[in-house]
Amino acid sequence: MTHRILIIDDEDDIRQVAAMSLETVAGWDVLLASSGKQGIERASTEQPDAILLDVMMPEMDGPTTLLKLKANGSTSHIPVLLLTAKVQGPDQRKFAELGVAATLFKPFDPLTLARQISAALGWKEGG
Amino acid sequence: MSNRDRISPDENMHPVAGKPSSTEAPEAQSQEQKLQTMISALWDRSRHTVVERAATLRTAGDLLVANRLDEATQLSAVDSAHKLAGVLGTFGLPRGTDLAREAEVLFGQSTPPGKVEIERLQVLLAELTRLIDRGPLGPS
Numbered sequence: 088m089t090h091r092i093l094i095i096d097d098e099d100d101i102r103q104v105a106a107m108s109l110e111t112v113a114g115w116d117v118l119l120a121s122s123g124k125q126g127i128e129r130a131s132t133e134q135p136d137a138i139l140l141d142v143m144m145p146e147m148d149g150p151t152t153l154l155k156l157k158a159n160g161s162t163s164h165i166p167v168l169l170l171t172a173k174v175q176g177p178d179q180r181k182f183a184e185l186g187v188a189a190t191l192f193k194p195f196d197p198l199t200l201a202r203q204i205s206a207a208l209g210w211k212e213g214g
Numbered sequence: 215m216s217n218r219d220r221i222s223p224d225e226n227m228h229p230v231a232g233k234p235s236s237t238e239a240p241e242a243q244s245q246e247q248k249l250q251t252m253i254s255a256l257w258d259r260s261r262h263t264v265v266e267r268a269a270t271l272r273t274a275g276d277l278l279v280a281n282r283l284d285e286a287t288q289l290s291a292v293d294s295a296h297k298l299a300g301v302l303g304t305f306g307l308p309r310g311t312d313l314a315r316e317a318e319v320l321f322g323q324s325t326p327p328g329k330v331e332i333e334r335l336q337v338l339l340a341e342l343t344r345l346i347d348r349g350p351l352g353p354s
Contacts, residue, residue, distance in 0.1 A: 098297060100260040104253055104304055111249045143296065172300035194303025194311050197249055 090210065093118040093133065095126030095152065096141035096170065104197055105139065105170075113201035123147030127155055130162045137208055139191070142171040142178075150185060157186050166208055170195070257305050257350060264301070267294035268339075268346050271317055275339050278321075278332055291321040298342075306350030313342040 092115055096102045099121070106117040118133055120126035124147055130138055138156065142149035149169055156162045166188040171178075182190055189207035191200075205211070274291035277283040295318035302310030320327055320335050327335065 098301065100256065100263065100301055101304070103256050103260075104301075107249060107252045107256065111252065112245055172296055193300035194305075194308065197253060197304065198246060 089115055090136040091116045091118065091133070092204070093120060093126060093130055093135040093138045095120045095123060095138060095144075095149075097121055097144040098141070101141070101170075101193070105195070105200060108195075108197035108200045109204075112198060113205075115201065123149070123152030123155070126152060127159065127162065130156060130165060131159065134161075135165060137188070137204065138165055138167045139204070140167050140169055142169055142173070150182070153182075153185050153187060168204060168207055253305065254350070260301075260305075261346075261349070264298065264346055267298050268343055270294040271298075271321075272339050272343065274321060275332075275335050278327065278335065288321055292318055295321060302345075307345055310342060310345045313338045313345070317342070 090113075092109055094102050094105050094117060096105070102119050102121070106119060109115045109117050118129055118135055120129045123144055126138070126140065129135075140149045140152060144152075147155075149171075153167055153169070156165065156167060167186070169182055169187050169190045170193060171190060172193040179190060191203055191207070195203070271291050271294055274283060274287050277287055295314045298314035299311050299318055302308070302314060316338055317335065320331055323331075
C-alpha cells in the first residue's frame with residue numbers, strides 16, 4: 088500500500104532528503120510544505136496518511152502547528168510525528184501530551200526513515 | 215536533468231524520483247545505491263547553505279574571542295549550529311552533527327563562555343569547517 092506523507096519543515100535540504108528517502112526506499116507519495124501555515128492548508132486539502140512535522144520553525148513552530156492541526160476537524164485524525172534536532176529535553180512529555188504519535192530525531196538515516204515512521208504508526212510496510 | 219533537479223522548495227507534489235519501475239533491469243542499482251547517489255547530488259546543491267552556516271559560526275566565534283559578540287549574532291550562531299546539527303548527520307557526516315551540537319550549546323549559554331570554552335569552540339569550529347570542506351564522500 089502506498090502511503091501519502093506530508094513533510095512540514097522550513098529547511099529545504101531536510102525536506103528534500105526526507106522526500107527522497109520515503110519515495111525511493113518505501114515508494115510512498117510525499118507532499119511538502121515549508122511552513123506551519125502552508126502545512127495546515129495542505130493537510131486539510133490533501134488529507135495525507137501522516138504528517139512529519141519539524142519542531143523548530145520560524146513564525147509558527149511545530150508544537151503550535153500541531154495544536155492547530157489537532158483543533159481542526161478536517162486534520163485532527165491525521166497522525167503527526169515530530170522531527171527534532173534536540174535529543175534531550177523535557178519537551179518530550181509535552182509533545183506526548185499534545186497528541187503527537189511519535190518523535191523522530193535529526194539527523195535521521197535516510198535508509199531507515201520510512202521504517203521508523205511505519206513502526207511508530209503500526210504500519211506493516213515501510214522499506 | 216532528473217525530476218529531483220527541477221524541484222523547487224515550495225513545489226506542491228513531490229514527483230517520485232528514483233522509484234523502481236516495472237521495466238527496470240535486474241542489474242539496476244539497488245534502492246540504497248540510488249538513494250546515496252541522489253543524496254550526494256543534493257549535498258552538492260545544498261553545500262553552499264551549509265558552508266554559509268559554518269561561516270556564521272566562525273564569525274560569531276571570532277567576535278566571541280574579541281569579546282564583541284552581540285545578541286543578534288549569538289542567536290544567529292545558535293540557529294545555524296542547530297540546523298547544521300540536524301542536517302550534517304543525515305548527509306553522512308555524524309561527526310559534524312556532534313560538533314554542531316556542541317557549538318549550539320556553547321553559543322547558547324546564558325553566561326559568557328570562559329577561556330577554556332572559547333578555545334574549545336575554536337578547535338571544534340576548525341574541525342567542523344574541515345569536515346564540511348571535505349564533504350561526506352571525502353577521504354577520512
